[in-house]
Amino acid sequence: MNPDQPIIETENLTRSFKNVVAVDKLNLQISKGEIFGLVGPDGAGKSTTIRLLVAILDPDSGWARVGGYDTVREPEPIKRRIGYMAQQFNLYGDLSVWENLNFFADVFEMTGQERQDRIQRLLDFARLNEFRDRRAAHLSGGMQKKLALACTLIHTPDIIYLDEPTTGVDPVSRREFWDILTELHLDGITLFISTPYMDEAERCSRVGLMNKGKLIVCDRPEKVKKMVSGELIALWPSDMRRALPLIAGLEGVLEVQTYGDQLRIFAADAAAVKPLIRDILSAALIDILDMRLTQPRMEEAFISLIQRQRVETGEGQA
Amino acid sequence: MINWRRVLSIMRKEWWHITRDKMSFILLLISPVLVLITMGYAFSVDITNVGIGVLDQDLSLTSRQYVNQLRSTDALRLESFPENLEDVDRLLMRGDVKAVIIIPKGFARDLLAGDTAAVQVIVDGTDPNTAGHAIQHVGAHTENFATTQMKAQLRQTGYTASLEAPIDLRIRPWYNPSLRYTVSMIPALVGVVLAVPAMAASLALSREREWGTLEGLIATPIRRFELILGKLVPYVLAGLLSVPLCLLTAVYLYNVAFKGSVMLYLLLSLVFLFATMSISMFLSVFIKSQQAAIMASMMIFLFAGFFLSGLLMPFALMGPLLKLEALMMPTTHFVIISRSIFIKGAGFAEVRGFAFALLGIGILFFVLTSLMFKKKL
Numbered sequence: 124m125n126p127d128q129p130i131i132e133t134e135n136l137t138r139s140f141k142n143v144v145a146v147d148k149l150n151l152q153i154s155k156g157e158i159f160g161l162v163g164p165d166g167a168g169k170s171t172t173i174r175l176l177v178a179i180l181d182p183d184s185g186w187a188r189v190g191g192y193d194t195v196r197e198p199e200p201i202k203r204r205i206g207y208m209a210q211q212f213n214l215y216g217d218l219s220v221w222e223n224l225n226f227f228a229d230v231f232e233m234t235g236q237e238r239q240d241r242i243q244r245l246l247d248f249a250r251l252n253e254f255r256d257r258r259a260a261h262l263s264g265g266m267q268k269k270l271a272l273a274c275t276l277i278h279t280p281d282i283i284y285l286d287e288p289t290t291g292v293d294p295v296s297r298r299e300f301w302d303i304l305t306e307l308h309l310d311g312i313t314l315f316i317s318t319p320y321m322d323e324a325e326r327c328s329r330v331g332l333m334n335k336g337k338l339i340v341c342d343r344p345e346k347v348k349k350m351v352s353g354e355l356i357a358l359w360p361s362d363m364r365r366a367l368p369l370i371a372g373l374e375g376v377l378e379v380q381t382y383g384d385q386l387r388i389f390a391a392d393a394a395a396v397k398p399l400i401r402d403i404l405s406a407a408l409i410d411i412l413d414m415r416l417t418q419p420r421m422e423e424a425f426i427s428l429i430q431r432q433r434v435e436t437g438e439g440q441a
Numbered sequence: 442m443i444n445w446r447r448v449l450s451i452m453r454k455e456w457w458h459i460t461r462d463k464m465s466f467i468l469l470l471i472s473p474v475l476v477l478i479t480m481g482y483a484f485s486v487d488i489t490n491v492g493i494g495v496l497d498q499d500l501s502l503t504s505r506q507y508v509n510q511l512r513s514t515d516a517l518r519l520e521s522f523p524e525n526l527e528d529v530d531r532l533l534m535r536g537d538v539k540a541v542i543i544i545p546k547g548f549a550r551d552l553l554a555g556d557t558a559a560v561q562v563i564v565d566g567t568d569p570n571t572a573g574h575a576i577q578h579v580g581a582h583t584e585n586f587a588t589t590q591m592k593a594q595l596r597q598t599g600y601t602a603s604l605e606a607p608i609d610l611r612i613r614p615w616y617n618p619s620l621r622y623t624v625s626m627i628p629a630l631v632g633v634v635l636a637v638p639a640m641a642a643s644l645a646l647s648r649e650r651e652w653g654t655l656e657g658l659i660a661t662p663i664r665r666f667e668l669i670l671g672k673l674v675p676y677v678l679a680g681l682l683s684v685p686l687c688l689l690t691a692v693y694l695y696n697v698a699f700k701g702s703v704m705l706y707l708l709l710s711l712v713f714l715f716a717t718m719s720i721s722m723f724l725s726v727f728i729k730s731q732q733a734a735i736m737a738s739m740m741i742f743l744f745a746g747f748f749l750s751g752l753l754m755p756f757a758l759m760g761p762l763l764k765l766e767a768l769m770m771p772t773t774h775f776v777i778i779s780r781s782i783f784i785k786g787a788g789f790a791e792v793r794g795f796a797f798a799l800l801g802i803g804i805l806f807f808v809l810t811s812l813m814f815k816k817k818l
Contacts, residue, residue, distance in 0.1 A: 215454065
């Protein structure tokens with residue numbers, strides 16, 4: 124395989140279920156060693172995309188190649204080279220940590236000293252050494268995720284696919300989990316991660332935003348943030364509920380999002396809009412506790428991009 | 442081509458699934474015995490003591506003799522003596538008696554005059570088994586009584602030659618000399634109930650599908666054949682543990698002597714379990730949920746398997762299509778094997794055909810399962 128060739132490549136990859144197009148003409152190119160983050164709301168088609176790429180689901184049209192192998196015609200060579208951690212906990216709850224690891228070592232035909240070393244390394248790596256005899260069902264959510272990750276790494280795969288690996292995991296375990304992923308990235312493993320969390324998207328080398336089966340943008344995180352047009356004003360009004368419709372109706376305001384007790388206002392020209400906001404709020408007897416210019420974060424960028432797509436497809440604002 | 446280490450690893454893992462869930466494991470082991478005990482009592486009761494009524498309108502010495510001799514058999518029990526036809530109607534309607542014998546006026550007179558005397562038997566036809574039993578015994582008794590009467594009359598008229606029938610019929614039921622229903626039914630039932638563990642095997646795939654573990658497994662280089670074989674073998678071995686339990690129940694609870702070789706019986710049970718469990722696994726390839734898989738295997742093994750096994754309806758009486766259907770059921774073959782080894786002490790040579798049929802069914806469904814199972818969602 125040519126090293127310049129993408130390790131994961133798709134062209135017009137499409138898959139429907141009954142009346143829903145889960146993945147719609149997806150074109151992706153991922154290079155070796157990337158951490159690719161697939162981000163999007165529930166039902167965007169993230170899991171279906173991953174299932175197509177691990178060759179356990181066939182596309183209706185289009186194709187995908189992983190490591191140079193076609194997912195429909197040559198699924199088995201792909202399966203030897205990848206690790207897949209499904210969204211649902213997919214280990215055997217009635218088997219211990221040790222038994223789960225050994226089972227997957229057998230499945231991937233690991234033998235001898237290499238196998239022993241690998242299992243020991245993964246136990247250390249996942250910090251599960253002291254829990255090796257505990258049944259998987261009795262581990263905490265975070266430990267279960269780490270064990271699942273360890274099991275997908277047993278055969279030293281080239282690519283690992285992680286479908287929402289940190290959903291339902293506490294913040295401390297999430298941080299720890301990402302430390303492990305970073306180590307893997309440094310080892311040169313290609314990581315394909317789907318996540319609903321924007322802070323995790325910022326840790327990826329590239330992110331793809333998916334909505335309704337379509338890839339809306341696919342770029343480096345800092346570039347995605349710059350795609351949002353206009354400047355961003357953060358505003359803390361004394362009465363948010365009344366302030367929101369007033370500001371949304373102002374000329375020059377592109378979009379208003381709520382975030383906690385603040386309004387995040389996208390404006391074409393912040394300097395022109397700020398006095399208008401002051402006027403309309405004072406007329407309505409709403410105090411401004413604070414107002415300042417700020418940088419859009421990943422979350423705002425995505426919400427903005429998704430809303431823009433909805434407007435384009437004529438669905439109106441949600 | 443096949444990685445046996447992987448197959449062994451799947452077997453071990455599957456064995457852990459089976460045995461670590463203690464409650465399910467115990468149920469798996471004893472369920473055939475439980476079914477054997479409950480169904481066994483229903484099937485092993487030889488019909489005796491059927492309550493009958495007698496309406497004697499003749500009230501003669503001869504009619505009384507006839508009635509008294511009826512008392513000497515276990516098969517019938519003189520329950521009631523109605524006085525008129527309304528009583529007869531009421532008794533039968535309430536189910537107090539299953540049959541009523543009506544001896545009409547003039548019974549003794551006709552008999553002594555050498556004419557044909559009439560006896561009427563009214564039978565409750567709602568339960569043909571019991572009715573048939575009553576008819577058979579009343580009939581035999583009446584014939585016997587008539588013959589005795591005839592001989593006595595012939596002697597009176599001075600007839601001196603032999604009065605024995607020219608053919609001496611001697612029936613000897615082999616293998617089951619007393620023709621005990623139990624001896625015939627229990628070994629057949631053992632054959633039927635050993636299909637019960639196969640229901641658990643239908644969970645092997647559907648359970649992993651529901652756990653979500655199958656999705657992870659099909660994303661690995663595991664081979665379909667390895668997976669199916671690795672799942673099948675532990676269930677067959679677990680099922681085999683129930684066989685001695687069933688045999689002990691048959692021998693000690695139902696007093697049916699085991700005449701054949703226990704080793705041969707275990708070996709052929711193994712083949713039978715392989716056949717039924719292959720069918721179960723085949724079902725679970727198509728049936729996605731655990732509950733549906735259990736239902737489907739229950740329909741096949743407990744209903745179709747049971748009714749077509751020859752236990753209720755003799756195989757010879759089935760139509761060609763039904764026969765074909767019965768032959769596709771492993772239970773049909775194993776019921777014959779079980780009866781032959783159990784009651785007749787048959788060796789392998791005598792049951793070879795049925796054993797190969799089971800092996801064939803098992804291999805067919807095993808291969809089909811391995812081919813139809815796809816490593817796709």
